[in-house]
Amino acid sequence: MRVAGVLSTLLLAVNLCRAAEPHVYLLSGDVAGTHDPSIMKEGKTWYVFATGKAPDGGQFAVRCSDDLEHWKLCGHVFDAVPDWIKERSPGTKDLWAPDVSYVNHEYRLYYAYSLFGKNTSGIGLAVNKTLDAKSPAFKWVDKGLVFESKVGDNYNAIDPNFILDGKGGAWLSFGSFWDGIKMWRLDDAGMLSKTDTTLYSLARRARPENAEPAPPNLPANWEAVEAPFIVRHGGYFYLFTSWDLCCRGVKSTYRTMVGRSKSVTGPYVDMSGKALTDGGGTEVLVANARWLGPGGESVLAGGKDLMVFHAYDAATGKPSMQLSTIEWRGGWPRVGLGR
Template sequence: MVPCNLAILAGAALLAFAGTAGAQQAAQQPDTTLNDRLTGDLVPTHDPVIAREGDTYHVFSTGHGKRLIETRTSKDLVNWTAGDPIFTALPDWAKQAIPGSDGMWAPDISHVNGRYRLYYSVSTFGSNRSAIGLTTSPTLDPKAKNYGWRDEGLVVMSTKDDDFNAIDPNFIIDRDGRHWLSLGSFWTGIKLFALDPKTGKPKDPKAKPFSIARRPAPAGGPAPVEAPFIIDHGGYYWLMVSYDYCCKGVNSSYYTVIGRSKAITGPYLGKDGSPLMEGGGTIFLRADLQEQQRFRGPGHAGWLHDVDPRGGDAKDYVVYHAYDKQANGAPTLRIAPVRWGADGWPIAEY
């Protein structure tokens, strides 16, 4: 029989060994992220936005083929199921406004005055003859009796005579109750339009929009900036934009930066004070590290401030697409929780 004091020492040594082994094992097996657990219909997802209605999450994204505006749903943010597209053909106004276009891109979803507003883009690749349209529905649930999308027509249009490109819309209501739509891709960057709260369309169609982000072009080529999304948090407005090139599969160089401003009209600055109007900002989403190299070109980010109707703390998530090197560069749904650091800046846990 082992003396009592020796038994205690032996037990303590055994616990210490187990603790050390456990720590080493934990270090070798890092915690999985939400992205690691995503499953179901994740492909193709391009330019996603996300909303929650009741106990269901909804993702809307760029259309493919005759599926004009893709839809997906989930009860837990992990398991995703594709649904019917919002449109299967362009509205007549869009066919006339943008000849040669047969797709809908980059939707944005919000709930305003008892209806869901879905803004969408119609264009042809590489052109700034583009338009943003609006469709609305009282619910996102296709099984609900009152479900149904009503197209509200043209919101903003750009032509070769304009210095901006009317795609990639994002809607926000500021703290004073004013309604805004940010948009833009390439050309002179990201613009912000004041909207009529009743119609969801420009308050003054002749008014010049605010410029809130731009990348001055270097000699010999453009400096891409697109896909704006504005968040209201902690007394600041936060502007996310994507830099460089999407749509090249695993060769995409897309990444997402963020800046903040006390005023919704700017100026938006990165953590180091660099202005987004001069191609600055703080990197928020970037490609996997070189030793991983699976998901490339993360960008066109959307945001969800998730308030559970059953109670509990609200959580923030960023939704985006990235190109999966293990699936021939397929554009893939990605979602990451966001925590706010001690310095007040957001950190995506992806």
């Protein structure tokens, strides 16, 4: 009986270790071309929103699944780039980085417009009562500009992410290159707060000793931190970001990093205790032989926490959706990448 008890304990320990490994979903269907995905569930269906045009020409292709493995294209958000964006940014052809959330009985989709490498950018907001395109209540209503950045600002108004702090406060993190990841407080309608106008700094890259100069009219590569996403877990707020370079096919060098804080506005620190505003960050996802540049991440917290992100095929350089559970060890997240 004593031997049997020892064996049972060992088997339990082995099973617990196995259970702590992230589950990487084997995806099929319309997953190729997915970039900067954001995930939400309504009813029995999961929805993923992504950067760029849908096959029918609409902005922000939407993909649907009932099992997280088989995906199909199921519509888009906008028929075209809104007129107000065409006026503000005539060169914009595609909208970027959708971020979907559910608050105050509506779905909110924050999104960005810009020109590649520029910080003359802006973040908009659209709302809908449902994500089900077959529902009579389905209609995306564009609320227009939330805020913008201009030449001379030390931040870039793209890659928005909405987060509730659990104390009645709503916040929007954002940022790409320049001085890194920033945050504004929002009002109940999802626009910028008029009572708290502080621009909070959450993360930035540290300048290397032998930093290369920036290309003409572009930020330096060493400044590359973007795609913030904040999620609450176990008494902490976790800030995920993408470091290095996306959108370069087989030369993409994205990797996903994380830090945590007791307060939504920071300070965020990595596993070693280094502040993210001083260049700190703990690796969560890095490239492997099959998939390069994993990043552009978003999280859906629930019975099982999920991270959806994109990565680039090492053979073709084309982006595709990736999906993994998040497993937490010692208060820090672990995420898997396909092989």
